[in-house]
Amino acid sequence: MSDALRNLSPELRRAWHPLCRSDEATSSPRSFRVLGENFVVYRSPNGEVRVFFDRCPHRLAPLSLGSCEGDNLRCVYHGWVFDANGVCIEIPALGDGATLPARARLDGPSGVIESHSMIFVAPEQPLTPVPSIAAAYDPNFQRGDLPVLVTRGNAGLLADNFLDMAHFPFVHVGTFGAGEAREVPNYAVTRDGYTFAAAYEHEFANREDPGVEAGLRPLLQRRRLTYRYTAPFHLELAIEFLDAGGTNVIGFFLAPVDDEHVRIYSSLWRDDLDGSTERMKEAVDFELAVVDEDLALQSRFENLELPLDITREVHTRADKTTVELRRILNDLVQAARN
Numbered sequence: 001m002s003d004a005l006r007n008l009s010p011e012l013r014r015a016w017h018p019l020c021r022s023d024e025a026t027s028s029p030r031s032f033r034v035l036g037e038n039f040v041v042y043r044s045p046n047g048e049v050r051v052f053f054d055r056c057p058h059r060l061a062p063l064s065l066g067s068c069e070g071d072n073l074r075c076v077y078h079g080w081v082f083d084a085n086g087v088c089i090e091i092p093a094l095g096d097g098a099t100l101p102a103r104a105r106l107d108g109p110s111g112v113i114e115s116h117s118m119i120f121v122a123p124e125q126p127l128t129p130v131p132s133i134a135a136a137y138d139p140n141f142q143r144g145d146l147p148v149l150v151t152r153g154n155a156g157l158l159a160d161n162f163l164d165m166a167h168f169p170f171v172h173v174g175t176f177g178a179g180e181a182r183e184v185p186n187y188a189v190t191r192d193g194y195t196f197a198a199a200y201e202h203e204f205a206n207r208e209d210p211g212v213e214a215g216l217r218p219l220l221q222r223r224r225l226t227y228r229y230t231a232p233f234h235l236e237l238a239i240e241f242l243d244a245g246g247t248n249v250i251g252f253f254l255a256p257v258d259d260e261h262v263r264i265y266s267s268l269w270r271d272d273l274d275g276s277t278e279r280m281k282e283a284v285d286f287e288l289a290v291v292d293e294d295l296a297l298q299s300r301f302e303n304l305e306l307p308l309d310i311t312r313e314v315h316t317r318a319d320k321t322t323v324e325l326r327r328i329l330n331d332l333v334q335a336a337r338n
C-alpha cells in the first residue's frame with residue numbers, strides 16, 4: 001500500500017496527461033509544463049503534433065523559444081536544427097558537411113496522442129488507457145470549452161472532488177446546490193482495469209424545462225448521472241434528462257504541473273442547445289462558477305496529497321466512487337514500481 005499521491009509522484013510518469021488543447025499546437029513552438037517538466041509542442045505542416053522535452057541538448061536552452069522550419073525545429077541560441085524525429089541535421093558553427101555528434105538529438109515523451117481536441121503525453125511507457133469522450137465524436141453534440149484554469153491544488157484531490165456527490169448542497173449553494181438532495185442514493189461502481197463507471201437515477205425539480213409551465217411534464221423529473229473515470233485524472237459526468245430529453249456531458253482533465261499546481265481542462269458537450277453559441281456561452285459561464293466554488297475550497301487544503309492508504313480517512317457508502325479512485329491509483333503506483 002502506498003501512502004499518498006502527490007502531483008510529482010514519479011509513478012504518474014507511467015500515465016497519460018493533458019499537455020494542451022489541439023489549437024494550441026501550431027507552427028510556433030510553445031512550452032507546456034506537466035509533472036514538473038517542460039515540453040515543447042509544435043505542429044508540422046502535415047498536421048502532425050511534435051513534442052519534445054523543452055531543452056536543447058547543446059546548452060539546454062528552451063527550444064520553445066526557437067522556430068519551426070517546415071517539419072524541423074531550429075534552436076534560438078546557436079541555430080542547431082532538429083528534424084521531426086529529434087535528430088540534429090545542422091550545426092551552423094561547424095559549417096557544411098560536418099559530422100554531427102550522435103548525441104545531438106532531442107528526447108521526447110514515450111507517447112503523444114491527440115484525442116477529442118486535446119493533446120496528451122505519457123512521459124514514460126503508459127500503463128493506463130488514453131481517455132476518450134464518446135460525445136466528442138457524436139455530431140449531435142456541440143462543444144464549449146472553459147478557459148484553461150491553473151490552481152493551487154492536488155490533482156488527486158481535484159479528481160476526488162469531481163467524483164464526489166455529497167458536497168453539492170454545501171459547496172454549491174451559490175449555483176445549483178441549494179435545491180439538491182442531501183442524501184446520496186445507493187449506486188454501484190463498475191471497475192474495468194484503470195477505469196470505472198458509476199451511474200444512478202434520481203428525481204429532481206426541473207425548473208429549466210419550459211414543458212413544466214406548459215403542463216406537458218411534471219416539475220419532478222427523472223435524471224440519470226453517469227460518472228466515468230480513467231486513471232489518473234480524467235473525468236466525465238454525463239447528465240441525462242430522462243423526461244425532458246437532452247444530455248449534458250462535462251469533461252474534466254487534470255494536468256499536475258508541479259507539486260502545488262494543477263492545470264484544468266474542462267469542456268462541455270450538449271445536445272440540447274440547437275447549435276446556439278449564446279446558450280453554450282451561458283452554460284460555460286455557469287460551469288465556470290461551479291468550478292470556482294470547488295477551487296475556492298480545494299486550493300486551501302494544507303496537505304496537497306491524496307491518501308492512498310484507505311485506512312487514513314473515514315469512508316461511507318456515499319463515497320464509493322472516491323474509494324475506487326484511491327484503489328485504482330494505488331494499483332497504478334504499485335504497477336509502476338514493479
Ligand code: FES
Nearest residue numbers: 056058059075078
Ligand atoms: S543551446 Fe541550442 S543550439 Fe546551442
Ligand SMILES: [Fe+2]
Nearest residue numbers: 161167171294
Ligand atoms: Fe463540486
